[in-house]
Amino acid sequence: MKYIIISLLCLSLWACEDFVEIDPPNTIVTSEVVFDSDETALSAVKGIYNQLYPRAFSSGGENSVTVLAGLSAHTLTNLRVTNLDYIEFKDHALMPDNIRNTALWSSAYNIIYMCNSALEGIRNSSAINEELAQHLEGEVRFIRAFSFFYLVNLYGEVPLTLTTNYQLNASLENSSTEAVYEQILLDLELALAQLPMSYRENDRIYANYYTASALMARVYVYLENWQEADFYSTQLINNSDSYALEEDLDDVFLANSDEAIWQITPRGSGSSMTYTNEGGTFLFHPVLSSLTRVSLSNEFVSNLDTNDLRYQHWVGYHSGTENYYAHKYKDRSSIDNLTEYSMVLRLAEQYLIRAEARARQNDLQGAIADLNMIKNRAGIDLLSTSDPAITQQTLLEEILEERKVELFTEWGHRWLDLKRTGNIDDFFEGDSNWEANDMLYPIPENDLITNPNLLQNPGY
Missing domain, CATH: 1.25.40.390 (Serine Threonine Protein Phosphatase 5, Tetratricopeptide repeat)
Incomplete structure (x- = not known):
């Protein structure tokens, strides 16, 4: 169990940084060690589920898809006139250095990285019960598909990170929306073939x-x-x-x-x-x-x-x-x-x-x-x-x-x-700030600086 704790701590520390900036932590525990039994494999995958609650994009909190996209759609409004980060979302005047936008982007990739690590661990382990391994892989592929779904719909062409290779991830180019959707469908098709009909632990x-x-x-x-x-x-x-x-x-x-x-x-x-x-x-x-x-x-x-x-x-x-x-x-x-x-x-x-x-x-x-x-x-x-x-x-x-x-x-x-549905321009027709390019959020500035292969969305 101590290996699981150390590994999740490493992932948590890594998750505080942009996915293109970080060097591999020298204390990280290898996937082979983490997935050395059914118990450790279950604990590691459960750790990914647990991380969905504190991570910005999936949290339901102040930096989540729910709140930030709610501001963009004018379902929600900002209550603090000094909260410029929120005002940028509501007024469709997002800047690439907006810290909440950065949190949204980075946290989604945090979850994807954890999924990639788990998938590599499951594939590389011979100690896990075969049926359990299939079920866990299906769960993790579902979470990865879910995360990519929001990235491609919020940002458009995004890097398709499918490994834990830091050097590769740090130099990835934008993938087409078609390629991202192909991966989402592939993950979901495999998940459907691997997942049981019932809920684990009836939860x-x-x-x-x-x-x-x-x-x-x-x-x-x-x-x-x-x-x-x-x-x-x-x-x-x-x-x-x-x-x-x-x-x-x-x-x-x-x-x-x-x-x-x-x-x-x-x-x-x-x-x-x-x-x-x-x-x-x-x-x-x-x-x-x-x-x-x-x-x-x-x-x-x-x-x-x-x-x-x-x-x-x-x-x-x-x-x-x-x-x-x-x-x-x-x-x-x-x-x-x-x-x-x-x-x-x-x-x-x-x-x-x-x-x-x-x-x-x-x-x-x-x-x-x-x-x-x-x-x-x-x-x-x-x-x-x-x-x-x-x-x-x-x-x-x-x-x-x-x-x-x-x-x-x-x-x-x-x-x-x-x-x-193609209704967005008509909906915001009376908004003096609205431009068609505003329908995509900007790729965070820090990621563009550290990865010259990334291209910014039009209009930013």
Whole structure:
């Protein structure tokens, strides 16, 4: 066990630096030592899951995809006029030296490096049970695919780091978005072949076959392969023994809720704190309200239907500051009282994915049926299944609107949806700062300095 602790410490220290700058630490333990038994292999892979909670991009906290992309999409607004880093995201005036953007980029690559190290360790070890090795490799490949998904959608052409070779990583060129997506699909295809149907330890913080299916469905939506998106989302929806929409909206974000496909546990902090970063970030402190840095934007809230149960259960109002806040998570400060996990993938998204895939394939009635599942739970008017006037375009706009309301403050969905659907220029047409190049974040300045083979995104 001491080897695992030393190795994870080395990875943690390395993770504080840009992935192109660091020299190999001379105290790092080799993969062969770390993966010398089933127990050590399980511990090492569990360590990757634990790192998802404190790492910026996946944390759900102040430097996460959820917050930064929420600012870019104007779902969130900055509460501190002196917080210039946030203002750059909200005003689409990002600079390559923005420290929060650097944290977003670097932390995603931190996780990918850990995945690469684990994959090398699993492949190089003959001491691990073969079935367990397959399962662990599937889990790690899923996490790597997930991390690359956000990098390619936030930054476009990014380095495709697939080894722990420092010298190679430090000189990689930008890979095309097509190449990155090919790797994502390859990792997910292998994960699907390797992962079990059930959750390890019956805990939804670990990846299983259906977790990989859920991400595969999303990837195919982004690639506009509607038939495959339909296929994979249907696998989740049809598995009613494991997954179901929670009837009570207050139950959706509980640990291991029926709706959860994949979650991140606050236990990854390594402390006695048991609240999610989303709870700590979005909920106002009962006494020190100034600790809260972001709130829901008036622009977003003003377009919500007050009769919508999502407004009533997932939007709060802080009278002291006269701000609305995201109230999907209810716990902002618990100690040793774990009730909520950070939600990453959930069944509601799969219904929306299938609705879009069906609409794109001109199965309008099937799309309406899926969309009505979400509307029915929200307590709002259903779409008529017999409306002869509804067009494919009208239905697609309705689906995009439901995605905005259902998935707000979850993993930057709104920002990425506006981009992938080609609606982003129209949405920000009245924004004097908006330029088409703003849809991609800049590659951090430090990485460009240390790796002359990297090219900056246009406009920066």
